[in-house]
Amino acid sequence: MAIVEGSKLPDIDLATPGGGRLNLRDYAGKPFVLYFYPKDDTAGCTREAQDFSQLYPDFRALGADILGVSLDTPAKHQKFIDKYELTVPLATDDARAAIDAFGIWVEKSLYGRTYMGIDRSTFLFDAKGVLVRAWRRVRVPGHAAAVLEAVEALD
Numbered sequence: 654m655a656i657v658e659g660s661k662l663p664d665i666d667l668a669t670p671g672g673g674r675l676n677l678r679d680y681a682g683k684p685f686v687l688y689f690y691p692k693d694d695t696a697g698c699t700r701e702a703q704d705f706s707q708l709y710p711d712f713r714a715l716g717a718d719i720l721g722v723s724l725d726t727p728a729k730h731q732k733f734i735d736k737y738e739l740t741v742p743l744a745t746d747d748a749r750a751a752i753d754a755f756g757i758w759v760e761k762s763l764y765g766r767t768y769m770g771i772d773r774s775t776f777l778f779d780a781k782g783v784l785v786r787a788w789r790r791v792r793v794p795g796h797a798a799a800v801l802e803a804v805e806a807l808d
Contacts, residue, residue, distance in 0.1 A: 658785060
């Protein structure tokens with residue numbers, strides 16, 4: 654069953670571009686925005702990463718962390734970060750554990766072809782590590798600003 658509002662941050666390890674690992678539970682203790690996106694260096698994913706990077710100082714000023722996650726390799730993430738001067742941290746779900754836990758591996762369709770992929774989704778956890786808001790099937794324009802407003806509204 655997919656993680657739903659009221660669920661705690663799961664105990665899942667992800668790979669980082671620097672060659673390290675992080676655990677989602679490490680983000681408990683402060684507001685945390687976890688966003689999943691299909692693929693580095695594509696139009697929508699680039700715009701989303703740029704939007705979150707632009708607003709990253711505002712999220713940090715509220716004490717919130719952000720993490721973008723896809724299936725791309727850590728090396729591909731680093732190239733993506735360097736190419737667009739992204740400031741938002743990225744991680745790789747190399748075991749697809751987070752993608753499965755959040756229930757975002759879905760059937761998609763493009764030009765009449767169906768395939769399985771990541772449903773662009775964002776999850777907001779409060780400082781206690783509890784999921785308080787989920788956005789699924791995200792449309793990029795204005796999304797990062799809407800997430801920032803939700804963080805501002807946290808108690």
